[in-house]
Amino acid sequence: xxxxxxxxxxxxxxxxxxxxxxxxxxxxxxxxxxxxxxxxxxxxxxxxxxxxxxxxxxxxxxxxxxxxxxxxxxxxxxxxxxxxxxxxxxxxxxxxxxxxxxxxxxxxxxxxxxxxxxxxxxxxxxxxxxxxxxxxxxxxxxxxxxxxxxxxxxxxxxxxxxxxxxxxxxxxxxxxxxxxxxxxxxxxxxxxxxxxxxxxxxxxxxxxxxxxxxxxxxxxxxxxxxxxxxxxxxxxxxxxxxxxxxxxxxxxxxxxxxxxxxxxxxxxxxxxxxxxxxxxxxxxxxxxxxxxxxxxxxxxxxxxxxxxxxxxxxxxxxxxxxxxxxx
Amino acid sequence: xxxxxxxxxxxxxxxxxxxxxxxxxxxxxxxxxxxxxxxxxxxxxxxxxxxxxxxxxxxxxxxxxxxxxxxxxxxxxxxxxxxxxxxxxxxxxxxxxxxxxxxxxxxxxxxxxxxxxxxxxxxxxxxxxxxxxxxxxxxxxxxxxxxxxxxxxxxxxxxxxxxxxxxxxxxxxxxxxxxxxxxxxxxxxxxxxxxxxxxxxxxxxxxxxxxxxxxxxxxxxxxxxxxxxxxxxxxxxxxxxxxxxxxxxxxxxxxxxxxxxxxxxxxxxxxxxxxxxxxxxxxxxxxxxxxxxxxxxxxxxxxxxxxxxxxxxxxxxxxxxxxxxxxxxxxxxxxxxxxxxxxxxxxxxxxxxxxxxxxxxxxxxxxxxxxxxxxxxxxxxxxxxxxxxxxxxxxxxxxxxxxxxxxxxxxxxxxxxxxxxxxxxx
Numbered sequence: 001x002x003x004x005x006x007x008x009x010x011x012x013x014x015x016x017x018x019x020x021x022x023x024x025x026x027x028x029x030x031x032x033x034x035x036x037x038x039x040x041x042x043x044x045x046x047x048x049x050x051x052x053x054x055x056x057x058x059x060x061x062x063x064x065x066x067x068x069x070x071x072x073x074x075x076x077x078x079x080x081x082x083x084x085x086x087x088x089x090x091x092x093x094x095x096x097x098x099x100x101x102x103x104x105x106x107x108x109x110x111x112x113x114x115x116x117x118x119x120x121x122x123x124x125x126x127x128x129x130x131x132x133x134x135x136x137x138x139x140x141x142x143x144x145x146x147x148x149x150x151x152x153x154x155x156x157x158x159x160x161x162x163x164x165x166x167x168x169x170x171x172x173x174x175x176x177x178x179x180x181x182x183x184x185x186x187x188x189x190x191x192x193x194x195x196x197x198x199x200x201x202x203x204x205x206x207x208x209x210x211x212x213x214x215x216x217x218x219x220x221x222x223x224x225x226x227x228x229x230x231x232x233x234x235x236x237x238x239x240x241x242x243x244x245x246x247x248x249x250x251x252x253x254x255x256x257x258x259x260x261x262x263x264x265x266x267x268x269x270x271x272x273x274x275x276x277x278x279x280x281x282x283x284x285x286x287x288x289x290x291x292x293x294x295x296x297x298x299x300x301x302x303x304x305x306x307x308x309x310x311x312x313x314x315x316x317x318x319x320x321x322x323x324x325x326x327x
Numbered sequence: 328x329x330x331x332x333x334x335x336x337x338x339x340x341x342x343x344x345x346x347x348x349x350x351x352x353x354x355x356x357x358x359x360x361x362x363x364x365x366x367x368x369x370x371x372x373x374x375x376x377x378x379x380x381x382x383x384x385x386x387x388x389x390x391x392x393x394x395x396x397x398x399x400x401x402x403x404x405x406x407x408x409x410x411x412x413x414x415x416x417x418x419x420x421x422x423x424x425x426x427x428x429x430x431x432x433x434x435x436x437x438x439x440x441x442x443x444x445x446x447x448x449x450x451x452x453x454x455x456x457x458x459x460x461x462x463x464x465x466x467x468x469x470x471x472x473x474x475x476x477x478x479x480x481x482x483x484x485x486x487x488x489x490x491x492x493x494x495x496x497x498x499x500x501x502x503x504x505x506x507x508x509x510x511x512x513x514x515x516x517x518x519x520x521x522x523x524x525x526x527x528x529x530x531x532x533x534x535x536x537x538x539x540x541x542x543x544x545x546x547x548x549x550x551x552x553x554x555x556x557x558x559x560x561x562x563x564x565x566x567x568x569x570x571x572x573x574x575x576x577x578x579x580x581x582x583x584x585x586x587x588x589x590x591x592x593x594x595x596x597x598x599x600x601x602x603x604x605x606x607x608x609x610x611x612x613x614x615x616x617x618x619x620x621x622x623x624x625x626x627x628x629x630x631x632x633x634x635x636x637x638x639x640x641x642x643x644x645x646x647x648x649x650x651x652x653x654x655x656x657x658x659x660x661x662x663x664x665x666x667x668x669x670x671x672x673x674x675x676x677x678x679x680x681x682x683x684x685x686x687x688x689x690x691x692x693x694x695x696x697x698x699x700x701x702x703x704x705x706x707x708x709x710x711x712x713x714x715x716x717x718x719x720x721x722x723x724x725x726x727x728x729x730x731x732x733x734x735x736x737x738x739x740x741x742x743x744x745x746x747x748x749x750x751x752x753x
Binding site: 071072073074149152153156157158159175178264265266267268269271274275290291292293295 | 398399400403406407409410428429431432435576578579582583584585587588591593718720721724725726728729732734735751
């Protein structure tokens with residue numbers, strides 16, 4: 001019934017065929033085309049824009065990656081898969097990949113758990129609800145560069161507040177930029193600071209659509225709050241969790257600004273620490289492409305990164321699907 | 328996905344470019360009122376604000392727009408603009424450490440000799456002129472702006488606390504050579520172990536290396552020689568030894584932390600080219616006025632920095648751009664810039680001028696900077712910069728940083744640096 005205007009003629013339902021079949025009129029045909037093609041037309045702008053700003057650069061990058069391509073001077077000759085071959089034997093690439101994964105895990109897992117907890121708190125009747133809800137989003141609207149600058153100060157080696165606080169408890173100052181684990185922790189804290197509130201709001205929106213009677217019946221059965229949360233709330237918002245995991249994965253694999261600005265060398269000479277201890281894949285891509293001007297190699301990194309993200313997203317998708325269907 | 332990826336990658340440049348984008352698109356064209364629009368792309372402070380106003384007053388048909396970007400973004404941005412064939416300013420500044428890299432892409436620039444630049448040759452100190460040219464001097468890429476002859480800045484109060492002399496002549500006598508500098512460092516550390524003698528090993532390293540004729544690349548054929556040039560290894564070992572003994576602040580020069588350390592007076596000396604005085608003053612603040620002073624650098628001077636003005640081919644008004652660049656780099660203007668910003672002229676007519684030689688810097692305990700920097704400019708023999716110098720330098724700086732933070736021994740750090748440098752220079 002909902003597709004009422006979709007059929008070409010209302011006659012189709014009749015049991016007796018009409019005495020005369022006119023060739024479909026102009027109007028008629030126009031109407032049919034309209035219903036058939038208008039939706040495509042409506043979504044076409046997205047695909048046109050995607051084609052220009054998404055697909056074209058993607059394919060062009062692939063083309064560049066098959067060349068010895070210098071940023072300023074352009075193509076210096078076709079080299080096939082040579083850039084990729086070199087990439088897979090490049091220890092700096094594997095180092096960057098390891099750092100990216102480490103930073104991703106360190107920032108995403110605690111972040112999503114904290115967001116879940118935060119959302120659960122916000123879901124309860126708090127006083128000044130709007131204030132708290134807007135508040136958790138605040139870190140997200142502040143520019144990344146500003147956040148990175150402030151955190152770089154906090155984690156300063158000689159005069160940073162974090163080391164100052166550690167000193168109160170008798171802990172020796174940590175060189176946050178020089179040590180691998182320390183630097184990963186510091187950068188992860190930056191990412192968490194920016195994105196926890198954002199994810200919490202998404203969870204909160206999902207939680208509010210969970211039918212309240214389910215909670216009531218559970219309470220009647222004497223379930224604890226903890227039990228209700230894990231057995232009703234979390235399973236009910238599973239699709240939302242899946243969504244945030246995928247989005248965080250994509251963001252995490254592309255981590256760039258936070259670690260780049262955490263390096264005192266900045267974008268000019270920063271290699272993610274003197275030992276590349278916190279250089280991510282995109283930082284390595286930037287170094288190769290925009291500092292060493294090796295656009296071909298840089299494009300190869302971009303493509304590998306693209307494939308990796310695709311792979312991880314698919315993996316995420318199937319895994320979370322399986323878990324969801326089990327529930 | 329790829330869209331956000333590409334976006335992310337260029338994010339840093341994009342931020343810097345955003346401001347200039349709008350003008351970049353319309354720039355180079357002529358204004359509706361028949362005026363010729365010229366843009367000039369520089370970094371930090373070239374002291375052009377007043378000069379540009381004056382030039383516009385003298386040339387009513389020309390409108391000049393200044394684009395200032397942070398130095399770390401300037402050269403990357405210029406590279407992408409040259410690659411894209413649009414967006415570059417009509418006149419662009421290129422820093423000395425990067426000039427060799429752009430010399431390689433000279434077909435993207437106007438040969439200023441076509442407009443008669445060769446006639447100006449005698450204005451500059453010979454080495455400065457040569458740095459801006461290629462093809463045996465037949466291709467003039469850029470006209471020299473300032474130069475960065477080297478001195479050593481020190482904090483008088485910290486020297487006094489360590490029982491060292493505080494007057495600049497006596498301090499200069501402490502370190503005729505770099506080994507004397509190390510010996511002074513030991514004395515200083517023995518007396519005041521909690522203060523670092525120098526800000527960063529990489530500054531010392533650069534100063535030593537800049538006093539040699541060749542660094543990472545051979546003067547003759549631009550080939551990679553960092554692995555066999557004993558001067559590189561010597562400079563590295565010398566600077567690293569300060570790091571090993573924890574006599575350096577292990578800071579990235581001119582970074583946020585460096586500024587904080589300056590404010591907290593946690594290091595006593597730093598290498599200072601003429602242009603660095605303004606940075607030290609800004610970092611240390613008014614309360615340190617008169618505490619910093621300028622002495623001669625160990626090993627006898629050197630050059631660090633200074634820039635050139637070049638004209639990219641993509642601009643619409645190369646002739647007018649050349650005329651402006653010529654005027655901005657003329658001795659008379661260089662002198663005025665020195666008075667305003669302290670950037671040292673690179674032309675004898677300017678740096679030998681009594682107005683310049685008599686100049687003192689109030690903040691640095693009235694140090695006669697005109698004399699100190701001007702004197703060392705004359706006999707300066709700049710080190711040869713290879714085409715890939717800018718790519719190799721950070722590798723060695725990273726290595727020194729690993730020694731400073733105790734993560735690697737000097738020998739291992741140097742070995743790794745040479746290996747990585749060879750890759751970067753490929």
